[in-house]
Amino acid sequence: MRKALIVAAAAAIAVAGTLSEPARAGDRGGAVAAGVLGGLALAPSSARLRPNRAITAAAAYYAEPEPVYVAPPAPRCYWTRGEPVWDGYRGMWVRPRLQVCD
DSSP: OHHHHHHHHHHHHHHHHHHHSOOOTTOOSSHHHHHHHHHHHHHHHHHHHSOOOOSHHHHTOOOOOOOOOOOOOOOOEEEEEOOOEEETTTTEEEOOEEEEEO
């Protein structure tokens, strides 16, 4: 049913395309439309003639997968207090904040 509908739709499109334009010099007289319709008409019959093949031969084959290159993970960073240092400007010991990345 579906194939017949496709063939009928293709035939309607081909007929509409040939009737809508006037003939010009060098036209092939619908040769393209005839080829499309012939291909659509013969496709189901050629599919029936093709033998069914089992997939067991393809299942036995194993290929090593290609290596996957992944970017290294971004470094993990955090903030912490450093060792105390004397700040001569303020006149006191301070513990500066430091960013540590692994």
